[in-house]
Amino acid sequence: HAGATEADELSMEADVEADRVRVRLFDPGTGFEEHTPAPPSNGGAGGYGLVLLDRLSDRWGVQREDTFSVWFEVQRDRLPFGDDRSPRARTA
Numbered sequence: 001h002a003g004a005t006e007a008d009e010l011s012m013e014a015d016v017e018a019d020r021v022r023v024r025l026f027d028p029g030t031g032f033e034e035h036t037p038a039p040p041s042n043g044g045a046g047g048y049g050l051v052l053l054d055r056l057s058d059r060w061g062v063q064r065e066d067t068f069s070v071w072f073e074v075q076r077d078r079l080p081f082g083d084d085r086s087p088r089a090r091t092a
Contacts, residue, residue: 004029017076024063024071 004010004027011026036054040047053060053072060072 019077020058020073020075022071022073024069026067026069029068 008028013024013026015022039051050070053070056074057072058075060070063069063071
């Protein structure tokens with residue numbers, strides 16, 4: 001996770017609703033302003049987290065309360081497996 005050390009604590013919470021899954025990721029960092037992410041220009045091994053999040057989720061954003069978090073949502077009807085209500089449902 002960007003900027004985290006081995007001593008830092010990261011946490012996650014997930015809410016499964018009838019129509020979507022919402023996940024929040026927390027870290028001790030100062031955060032960043034919400035923006036449209038671009039892949040790193042140097043082709044390095046890191047820096048793709050927000051790019052993937054932006055491309056794979058239906059919605060995402062940042063939240064500042066007691067701590068900084070990034071959240072994202074995926075509509076359940078888009079899930080490729082594991083949800084028998086999905087039109088694309090199949091066994092894993």
